[in-house]
Amino acid sequence: MNHTLTIQAIDDDSDDLCWLEELLWEIPNIHVNFQGFRQLDAGLAALKDNPGDVLFLDFRLGAKTGVEAFKDIQEIGYLNPVILLTGHGDERIAVQALKEGMADYLTKATLTAPTLQRTIFNALEKHRLRQQNIEQKLRMEAADRELLRRIRSEKEVLEETLIGSLEAMTHVLSIMNPEVFNRSIRITRYATAIAKQLNLSVTWKLEVAALLSQIGFITFPPELLHNLARGRGLSHQETLLYHQYPSIGAEMIRKIPRMEKVADIIEYQEDTLDETTDSIESKIVPFESRILKVAIDLDGLESTGHTKQQALDTLRQHAKKYDPAVLNALRALSSKTLPFKTKEVAMADLNPSMILAEDIRAKSGAIVLPKGQPVTFTMLTRLHNFSLFQPIREPIQVLLPVTTLHEELELATGTD
Known part of the structure; x- marks a missing residue:
């Protein structure tokens, strides 16, 4: 041919x-x-x-x-x-x-x-x-571009789903039990401060886990939460139920895309090192969970009437329960007050990361909300509804905890 x-x-x-x-x-x-x-x-x-x-x-x-x-x-x-x-x-x-x-x-x-x-x-x-x-390379480049486009698209969907899910869950927690939600805010403040003391470069998983650490409690009866908050003894049945709250919360979180590691942190947040006899087995507990354990116990002691020094002394008396590095970081923090910065914001800019530094008053002078309260979604809803009938004095002075990576960047650059 x-x-x-x-x-x-x-x-x-x-x-x-x-x-x-x-x-x-x-x-x-x-x-x-x-x-x-x-x-x-x-x-x-x-x-x-x-x-x-x-x-x-x-x-x-x-x-x-x-x-x-x-x-x-x-x-x-x-x-x-x-x-x-x-x-x-x-x-x-x-x-x-x-x-x-x-x-x-x-x-x-x-x-x-x-x-x-x-x-x-x-x-x-x-x-x-x-x-x-050349044709194969062009096909591969086209396939790579398509894969990158799909990955970016999926990433955007996942991020939107993640943010929306977290907002929904924290909103539910603040409505169903403001006291538990406020506790999660305090735990987050302690945990992120400890992480900073330990020079951890990435703490977003810890911050999210701390914020949602108490979400398992929304399935519990109010009587148990009431007794727990006031340091009263729990019955045998209540104690068994209490030990389930980390796994309940973890299962709720694990259903959210990209939150598997956060769920693991929450699942092990109540584990103590003296519960494991094998040192290798103890390594299963995520380090973030060990930080949360110290933060949760510290807040629990303070919530039941212990002074900060008494709470720290109690933790040291049971040092075998905790990771030594985490406890040492808390000891270093105990010599200084956790930093806050004061800021004036409009009512529309209030959010749950803030604490009221002054009374919120109506323009008539009446106190609407007293100072010292952490801002919650429930509070914001109530404040909005109140403002429909009586105007609120603005700006409002609040405290912002300087314990997040975002705050670190602000301080480093000298911006506000």
Whole structure:
């Protein structure tokens, strides 16, 4: 079966062009459509309008060399194989030709039909493989772009789902049990302060876990929470129920995309190191859970009437329960008050990260909410409803705990 190939050549010697055409016709099993050009400009015009399968290019083309002419050929968009021809062998020219991207190099003195056949088919095969690699690379790049687009799209959906889920859960917690929600705010403040003391560079999982650490309590009867908040003893049944709240909360959190590690932190937040006899087994407890354990117990002691110093002394008396590094970090923190900054905000800018630094009053002077209260979603709803009937004095002075990565950046840059 014969193959038809369009072979083009640019050579300022007409005899060499005729000789090349004759040798090409001697190649078996191919039909050659030959086009020869003595002028570079004429050859370039033909290549631009009707590029052939292979181009032979003489090394001497008037004022230009074949290598220089090859650059002109590339500029018009010719992509098929180019084979350089020269009157005398020169290894330096051969290396330069191949380096510039030509398919091959032949000396006219060695030209025969078999040599041309082998060189042409080798050049065509290399070109085919090169084009195949380029197409495969383009397909892979397109696939990578599509994958990146889908990943970004999925990431945006997941982030929106995550943020929406967290807002919904904290909102439910603040409505169903403001006292438990306020406790989670305090625990978050302690936990992030400890993390900073330990020089942890990433604390977002800890902050989210601390904020949702008490969400398992929303399934408990009010009597249990009432007794727990006031430090009263729990019955055997209530104690069994109490020990389930971390796993209940963890299961609720685990249903949210990308929150599996946060759920693990919450699940182990009440585990103590002296409950495990094997030191290897104790490593299963996430380090963030160990931080939460100290923060939860500290807040629990303070909530039941212990002073901060009494609470710290009690934790130290039961040091085997806690991670030594976490307890040492808390001890270092105990010598200083957790930092806050005062800020004046509009009522519309109040959010649950704040504590009221002054009474919120109506313009009539009546106290609407007393100072010292953490801001909750329930409070914001009540305040909004109140403002529909009586205007509120603004701005409102609040305290912001300086215990988050965001606050760290603010302090570092000196911005407010």
